[in-house]
Amino acid sequence: MGSDLHFGHSDSTVVRNRATAKDMASIIGAQFPDSFVKDIIKPEFVVFTGDLTDSGKLNQWKDFESMYGINGIGNFAIPVYEGFGNHDGPIKESKRSPVREGIKFRNMKRDGLTRISADSLHYSWDLNGFHFVNLNSYPGNDWDSSCEWCHYFEDGFREPSNSLDFLEEDLEKSVGTSGRPVILFFHYGFDDWGNKWWSLREQEAFYEVIEEYNITAIFHGHTYGFDYYK
Numbered sequence: 626m627g628s629d630l631h632f633g634h635s636d637s638t639v640v641r642n643r644a645t646a647k648d649m650a651s652i653i654g655a656q657f658p659d660s661f662v663k664d665i666i667k668p669e670f671v672v673f674t675g676d677l678t679d680s681g682k683l684n685q686w687k688d689f690e691s692m693y694g695i696n697g698i699g700n701f702a703i704p705v706y707e708g709f710g711n712h713d714g715p716i717k718e719s720k721r722s723p724v725r726e727g728i729k730f731r732n733m734k735r736d737g738l739t740r741i742s743a744d745s746l747h748y749s750w751d752l753n754g755f756h757f758v759n760l761n762s763y764p765g766n767d768w769d770s771s772c773e774w775c776h777y778f779e780d781g782f783r784e785p786s787n788s789l790d791f792l793e794e795d796l797e798k799s800v801g802t803s804g805r806p807v808i809l810f811f812h813y814g815f816d817d818w819g820n821k822w823w824s825l826r827e828q829e830a831f832y833e834v835i836e837e838y839n840i841t842a843i844f845h846g847h848t849y850g851f852d853y854y855k
Contacts, residue, residue, distance in 0.1 A: 626632040628812070628846025629676040631712065646692050650702055669752055670704040672848040675762060675812030677707060681714020681782070690727065696736045703733030704736070706750075709760035710812035710846065711775070711822065715782050728761075739799050742791040746799070752770040755841070756800050760811040763823045764831045774821040785823075793834045806841040814845035816854070822847070825833050 627649075630642050650721045673693075678685035691705075697704040707728060714722025729745040732738065741748045741758070749758040765785035768775070775783040788811070800807060813819040815828070 626672050626674065626810075626846050627676040629710070629849060630673060630689065631676055631679040632688040633682060634679040637689065638679075642692060646701055650700075651827050653702060670706055672757075672759065672810050672844065673705070673707040673808050674844060675708050675710025676712040676846060677709065678713055678724055680712060681722045681724050686723045686727050694757050695731050695734055699743060706735070706748075706757075706759055706810070707731075708810060708812065709746075709782075710761045710762055711782050713782065740795050742787070742830045744786060746786050747788045747791040749799060751799070754805065757808050758792060758795060758807065760792060760809060761786070762788075763811050763813040763827070764789045764792050764809075764834070765823060765827045766790055766830075769824040769827050771826065772822060772826045773824075775823075789827075789831060789834060791832075796834070796838055804839050806839050807835075808841055809835075809843045811843075811845055812847050814843075814847060816848055816852070818848050819845065 631638055632642065649668075649671060671693075677689045693701050693705045693707075694843070695705055709722070709724050709728060713724035725746060732741055732745050732748055735748070737750055737752075739749045739751050747758075747760055749756060751757070762782075762785050766787045766789050768783050768785065772783075792809075796807065813822045820828075
């Protein structure tokens with residue numbers, strides 16, 4: 626998993642992203658000395674949880690697309706799943722984000738998706754007994770103005786585009802009462818910084834949707850760090 630690539634932030638950002646992509650690709654077939662793991666098998670996929678670009682511009686999105694393919698074809702041999710974050714542009718009709726439109730287009734070409742939302746932004750897939758769901762910025766429906774930070778911004782990037790409704794329907798139809806483990810991906814987290822970008826009311830609504838399911842893990846970005854918590 627990766628996050629917050631911020632293509633377009635600076636020339637050095639492109640260099641770092643290129644080096645990261647190279648390192649990820651080099652994992653395939655690598656060996657660890659003095660390890661019980663003889664060879665590292667090819668990763669099943671990589672997920673990028675938002676802020677793919679720095680300001681949602683078309684050239685920044687094109688840089689992401691050119692570096693990372695979709696189905697493990699081209700320069701990057703690992704299948705890629707991605708979602709948008711708060712830096713990836715608005716949803717307004719007058720200046721719609723190339724990132725959101727690009728994700729919609731890629732979802733039409735992406736192999737093996739189980740379900741896609743009506744607006745083609747949110748999606749799920751199944752692999753090795755697990756059910757995976759990408760919810761983009763965060764699991765919500767209509768933006769909650771009580772959010773501590775996002776009310777400072779007027780642009781439509783803050784709209785979660787009914788991802789919570791999609792999650793509820795997807796879990797009912799794709800998982801049901803099977804007890805199958807579920808893994809979720811979105812941009813904002815539950816740490817101090819992430820909590821400023823979506824409200825407690827939204828988080829409680831999210832919990833009501835998932836509480837009866839076997840949520841094995843939630844992966845998020847936005848915090849520019851590596852950590853884990855319960």
